[in-house]
Structure formats: C-alpha cells, structure tokens
Amino acid sequence: MAEFARRNLWLLLAVAVAVAGSAAWHLSTGPERVDWLPPRTTGQDWYPVCEGTAFTRAAAYRGGGPHPIVIYGGIGAGAGASVDPDKPPSTWRPGTPAQVRLVSCAEPIGERGGLEEVASCPKYARRTVFSYAPAGTAPMYRTRYLVRLLEARTGREVRRFEITGADEVCPANPPQRTFTLQTGILPSQYRAVLAPYVEGPAR
Known part of the structure; x- marks a missing residue:
C-alpha cells in the first residue's frame, strides 16, 4: 500500500x-517576433499583428500622443462610413511604416455577429458584362464586435472593447452570391473608444 x-x-x-x-x-x-517592417501602411500589411505577430522594428508605444494607428475590421459595406462626420483626424494615420505604433483589430462576436435583423437590402445579379438586374433582397444583421488594441512592436494587448456596429446603410453594389450583411463600425465609434490611447499618453 x-x-x-x-x-x-x-x-x-x-x-x-x-x-x-x-x-x-x-x-x-x-507573439511571433519578426525583425522587419511591412512595406506599406495600407492594405493587409499590418494584419499579422492581429494574428499574433510583433514587428520589432515598429515604433515603440510610449510617451505622449498622437500614436499612429492602423485599423482593421468592422467597416460596413454601406455608405454610412463615408458620410460619418466625426472621423479620426489625419494625425492618426501613419505616414511611413516606421511610424506605426498601434494596430486595432475587430472581429464579429457570435453567429453572424448578431441575430437582430435591422434592414433588408437589395441584391443584384449580373445581366451583362456591364449591367445588373434586381435579384431579391438580403438581410442586414446588427453586429457586435470584439475590438482589440495592440502594440505593433510587441504584440501586447493594450485594451479590448466590445462595440455594436452602428452603420446600417445598405451597400450600393452588394455581392451577387449568397452573403450575409452586417452592420459596421462607424469612424466616429472608433474615434470615441480609441482616442484616449491614440491621442493621449501611452498606457
């Protein structure tokens, strides 16, 4: 025993x-650390930060703002974002890759990002090479997003938020195949939650 x-x-x-x-x-x-910088500040070049990559040559997130940021996800397919009056200022945009300090990543939470239908949007099918014909409607669902704010240089999560997309404008040219439309995050919503971290002292 x-x-x-x-x-x-x-x-x-x-x-x-x-x-x-x-x-x-x-x-x-x-995070996976890489000793180089993406070549641009646009497109998907900085999206690897959302997936766990740290670009060790990026600018450090420290000191006073502004801290240039690249924002991914949650942008609606409609025109709501283009007419939103309270967009983040130009000082938020990095001029060169070496200036990027922060990356914001948004992903829908749950199935379809939400279950409440808020609009019925027209969809179209291609009739000729240059024209489309009405082909019914597609629902738009109110969508809630998880937004993570990350330091580009270290991959450290600075903060996370949950935001319900307020862009409920139907897209002018929705996809032809079966698809799901989701409300998007307006620029003013991003400005409201990210401003203290982008414009203020590093946290």
Missing part, C-alpha cells in the same frame, strides 16, 4: 512539473 502511494505521488509530481513547464513555455514564447 505504501509502495502504491509512493508511485502515485511521483506520478502526480511528474504531471505537475509537465503542466508548469508547458505554461512557462507558452508565457515565454508570446
């Missing part, structure tokens, strides 16, 4: 050591 207890004790200790070692390995590895 004593021998059985001793064997089980060693087994439990071995499992505990393995678990602790695994946790320490994950904590020490963190």
Whole structure:
C-alpha cells in the first residue's frame, strides 16, 4: 500500500512539473517576433499583428500622443462610413511604416455577429458584362464586435472593447452570391473608444 502511494505521488509530481513547464513555455514564447517592417501602411500589411505577430522594428508605444494607428475590421459595406462626420483626424494615420505604433483589430462576436435583423437590402445579379438586374433582397444583421488594441512592436494587448456596429446603410453594389450583411463600425465609434490611447499618453 505504501509502495502504491509512493508511485502515485511521483506520478502526480511528474504531471505537475509537465503542466508548469508547458505554461512557462507558452508565457515565454508570446507573439511571433519578426525583425522587419511591412512595406506599406495600407492594405493587409499590418494584419499579422492581429494574428499574433510583433514587428520589432515598429515604433515603440510610449510617451505622449498622437500614436499612429492602423485599423482593421468592422467597416460596413454601406455608405454610412463615408458620410460619418466625426472621423479620426489625419494625425492618426501613419505616414511611413516606421511610424506605426498601434494596430486595432475587430472581429464579429457570435453567429453572424448578431441575430437582430435591422434592414433588408437589395441584391443584384449580373445581366451583362456591364449591367445588373434586381435579384431579391438580403438581410442586414446588427453586429457586435470584439475590438482589440495592440502594440505593433510587441504584440501586447493594450485594451479590448466590445462595440455594436452602428452603420446600417445598405451597400450600393452588394455581392451577387449568397452573403450575409452586417452592420459596421462607424469612424466616429472608433474615434470615441480609441482616442484616449491614440491621442493621449501611452498606457
């Protein structure tokens, strides 16, 4: 009986050591670090930060603002964003890749990002090379997003928010195939939640 207890004790200790070692390995590895900069500040060049990459040559997020930022996700397909009067100022936009300090990443939460239908938008099918014909309607769903604010240089999460997209304008040219429309995040919504981190001192 004593021998059985001793064997089980060693087994439990071995499992505990393995678990602790695994946790320490994950904590020490963190984001994938790359020693170069994306060539542009537009397009998907900085999206890898949203997926766990840290660009170690990016500018450090420290000191006073503004802290140039690249924003991904949550932009609606409609015209709501283009007519939104309270857009982030030009000082938020990085002029060169070396100026990027922050990356904001938005992803829908849950199935279709939300279940409440807020609009019925027209959709079209291609009739000729240059023209389309009405082809029914498609629902637009009110969508809630998880927005993560990340430091580009380290991959550190500075803050996270949940935002319900307020852009409920139907797109002028929706996709022809089966699709789901979601309300998007307006520029003014981004400005409201990100301004303290972009314009103020680093946190």
